[in-house]
Amino acid sequence: MIKALTIKELRESVGLAALAALGMVWALAGLMGVQPLRFVMRDVFSDQTIAFVNDGFTGWVGLFVGGLAVALGLKQTAWEHGRDTYYYLLSRPIARRVVFATKIVVGVLLVVVVPAVAIGVYGFWASIPGKKAAPFDWSMTLDAWKLAMTLPLVYLGAFLSGLRRARWFGTRLIPLAAAIIWAVLVSSAPFYWLYLPLLAVGYVGVLVAIFYFAETSDF
Amino acid sequence: MTDVIRTFRLTKHYDSRRVVDCLNLRVQRGQVYGFLGRNGAGKSTTIKMLMGMVQPDSGEAELLGEKVSALNPKTRERIAYIAEGHPLYNWMNIGEAVRFGRAFYSNWNDILVEQILDHFELSRKQKLRQLSKGQQAQVSLALAVAPEPELLILDDPTLGLDTVVRRDFLESLIQIIHRKGRTILISSHILGDVERVADRIGIMVDGVLRVDCSTDHFRESVKKLVLDFSGPGPESVDCPGLVNSWTLGSQLELILVGYDEAQRTAVESLQPKNIEIVDLNLEEAFIEYTRGRKRSLPLFAREESRHDQGVDDQGIA
Structure with missing residues (x-):
């Protein structure tokens, strides 16, 4: 049954993930100097940059994968509310926490896989001598990885916003806003020994809230 | 006879409005219970509380002898629920919906599903979003009865269906009832629908169960x-x-x-x-x-x- 749930979640999410992936392909093509794109977007992409350091790669990840995180989190929850399909899904003979855990695992995987592939492809390209007139070392990708590890927190915030009903849209988005603020604060932590525990606190907090609301909310 | 559905002082408020008020409901095994009331009387909220979709403010509910708040998946396999509007995943076709439903049950009667789909002339390749409301109701019914549930809870299943489709749906329901003495709770605000199938009725008025007796007695x-x-x-x-x-x-x-x-x-x-x-x-x-x-x-x-x-x-x- 978990397989069936996973397939269902993937089928429902793959469209959004594909859109984000397309966005990243476009950004990578620009960063890698694909000529047609460079002609159209000559002011956006530049040759005078260092890969992952000042080329705006993390900005593109933030835009496309951040968008995916928000849209996916809301779609997996509010969309089911809107179509009343929770009544069908949650009356299956399976524990509610398993239903929501499956949704979250699929969502987090998609939000992590898209930037991870982008970092891997772009890093591999930048590491090939002669491709980019700038030095490259894999340690330069650390900030991008940091972002990729932080974006699932935004996804979980959106997921909680979609799950938790409120009187009006503004208050419903409080968990998403809180997750974004926490993600920005965590990302700006200057040391990894500070970044990792703060990130873990964020994940634990939002996951506890999600499972609490999943068990106690009215659907 | 044992109670298949039992509630004890079940109460729910939405804001300050009491939508279900100290409901004591008992439905015995093999009974077809018509749960009636006007729109907003508290029928759907009660059913949602029975299915664990809505948390009661106070009181308790039991299905098949287990508290709803602690219903284990094995017991839930014996209960089918058709929610108002027959919500299903519209991007699926009928075959996918059947496969998805089957994945959750240890007991699934494929032959029965085929019979019902054949009876309603539904093809497995048809997309759910392209079906009429009546056809969606028929698919819902097939998916609900396929696991051979002991208890069926139907929340206004004929809402929005035209007269002919409603009659077809109810006749299929009658055939299903005659199999293995199932217990059915069917809510409706159309009494004619319930009259055809129910041997006992309960009438909710403003959140209170005002009537609970046999149909003839009422x-x-x-x-x-x-x-x-x-x-x-x-x-x-x-x-x-x-x-x-x-x-x-x-x-x-x-x-x-x-x-x-x-x-x-x-x-x-x-x-x-x-x-x-x-x-x-x-x-x-x-x-x-x-x-x-x-x-x-x-x-x-x-x-x-x-x-x-x-x-x-x-x-x-």
């Missing part, structure tokens, strides 16, 4: 009395079992439950010229029982006053 209990007076009828009546009353000129109409000697004495004490006792059919009894206080519409009042002034509309085209 039909026989509710009577309409038409009292003729020589002058204007009395404004108010004090009578045990009085559900509703209204005055129409020199006539006073009363809706009474369980018309007996005490009520007859009370009615006769009003000294009417004539008393007519009208037997109601089930639908009329339900309507009279659940409607609020009957009042004249202002439009009618205006028409009356025009007639009083001698205005004759017969010449107006």
Whole structure:
């Protein structure tokens, strides 16, 4: 049954993930100097940059994968509310926490896989001598990885916003806003020994809230 | 007989409004229970509480002897639920919906699903989003009965269906009921639908279960009395079992439950010229029982006053 749930979640999410992936392909093509794109977007992409350091790669990840995180989190929850399909899904003979855990695992995987592939492809390209007139070392990708590890927190915030009903849209988005603020604060932590525990606190907090609301909310 | 559904003082508020009020409901094994009430009476909220979709503010509910709040998946396999509007994943085709549903059950009757889909002439390749409301209801029914549930809970399953589809749906339901003595709780605000299948009814009025008896008993209990007076009828009546009353000129109409000697004495004490006792059919009894206080519409009042002034509309085209 978990397989069936996973397939269902993937089928429902793959469209959004594909859109984000397309966005990243476009950004990578620009960063890698694909000529047609460079002609159209000559002011956006530049040759005078260092890969992952000042080329705006993390900005593109933030835009496309951040968008995916928000849209996916809301779609997996509010969309089911809107179509009343929770009544069908949650009356299956399976524990509610398993239903929501499956949704979250699929969502987090998609939000992590898209930037991870982008970092891997772009890093591999930048590491090939002669491709980019700038030095490259894999340690330069650390900030991008940091972002990729932080974006699932935004996804979980959106997921909680979609799950938790409120009187009006503004208050419903409080968990998403809180997750974004926490993600920005965590990302700006200057040391990894500070970044990792703060990130873990964020994940634990939002996951506890999600499972609490999943068990106690009215659907 | 054992209770398959049992609630104890189940209560739910939405804001300050009490939508279900201390509900004590018992449905016995093998019973087909018609759960009736007007829109907003609390039927859907009760069913959602039974299915664990809505948390009660107080009270408890049990299904198949287990508390709803701690219902284990094995027990849930024995319960089918069709929610209002037949929500399914519209991006799936019927075959995918069947495969998705089957994945959750250890006991799944593929032959029965095939029979129902064949009966309704539904192809597995049809997308759910392209089906009519009636066809979606038929798919919902097939998916609900495929695991051979002991208990079926149907929340207004005929809502939005046309008369023919409704009849088809109910006839299929009757066939399903006759298999293995299932227990069914079916909610509706259309009494005619429930009358065909239910052997017991419960009527919710403003969140309170006002009636819980056999269908026949309810039909026989509710009577309409038409009292003729020589002058204007009395404004108010004090009578045990009085559900509703209204005055129409020199006539006073009363809706009474369980018309007996005490009520007859009370009615006769009003000294009417004539008393007519009208037997109601089930639908009329339900309507009279659940409607609020009957009042004249202002439009009618205006028409009356025009007639009083001698205005004759017969010449107006």
